[in-house]
């Protein structure tokens with residue numbers, strides 16, 4: 001099939017329309033496919049001691065060892081690309097372990113503060129929350145960010161253009177971009193870009209083999225549990241009732257597959273996190289409570305969708321070009 005300007009524009013428009021279909025709530029279908037084989041993780045903040053004797057907490061180290069084969073190896077030199085004036089290259093900072101990067105999919109927040117007149121130390125392993133109705137997946141312009149029926153939310157690095165829509169719409173801005181890798185290099189390295197977005201994938205490959213996530217098995221304190229989501233949620237609720245405690249992750253962003261339990265209210269914990277002045281520090285995330293899912297707020301969802309369209313639409317156009325070029329080559 002010959003690529004004409006008209007057919008190209010029509011296909012690009014269709015790609016855009018497909019993305020826009022989420023405005024009617026089509027993206028909620030993924031959440032409705034959840035079954036009893038639905039997994040979750042639970043972080044017990046009364047057990048996590050932050051691994052004080054280690055430079056890198058054991059759960060973080062376990063994640064890094066397990067996922068090293070998945071880390072990006074960018075082509076150097078990385079070019080600046082339009083429309084952005086700079087690129088994101090973490091390949092020279094692979095050792096960073098106190099924030100999320102493409103080479104560090106979990107980190108531990110260490111907090112010290114006074115609560116009810118007592119000095120408190122608390123340590124919080126952070127990572128993707130694997131939301132029930134993830135905006136990062138629903139709003140991905142290419143459909144390469146999937147909510148698996150078992151719970152994990154997984155980005156396919158082979159189809160990602162690194163437009164970063166997933167990070168924009170994630171309430172915690174979890175996914176992190178590495179430039180110099182991915183499909184854009186084959187399609188239009190001088191005119192589009194991004195790279196690929198990376199984040200925790202709940203070790204879905206280990207789960208598929210009957211195992212458990214590496215951070216869970218690495219923790220010497222047994223502070224992270226993995227298992228059936230309904231059972232872990234019930235465990236969290238029972239624990240909170242018996243200990244006058246609190247749960248995070250059950251209602252935030254409409255529900256997630258990552259729970260946290262604590263004897264200190266998460267409002268207080270979030271205040272302590274914000275006191276570290278993390279705002280404006282990408283990769284270091286808050287713990288805001290009761291945040292609504294943008295997909296359940298049509299006006300904000302539309303606003304968010306329209307606010308960051310350039311890379312997505314450009315990437316949709318490139319994707320369309322590639323598909324049509326493929327058709328063309330095939331027929332030739």
Ligand code: SF4
Pocket residue numbers: 128129130131134135136137153166169170171172173174175199253
């Ligand atoms: S926490 Fe963010 S990146 Fe993870 S599933 Fe939810 S919306 Fe997506």
Ligand code: SF4
Pocket residue numbers: 062063064066067105106127199200201202203213214215216
């Ligand atoms: S579940 Fe796997 S990918 Fe996610 S933080 Fe734990 S070890 Fe890393």
Ligand code: SF4
Pocket residue numbers: 047048049050051057058059060108123125218219220221222223224
């Ligand atoms: S969750 Fe376990 S391994 Fe991670 S910092 Fe806490 S105690 Fe250490």
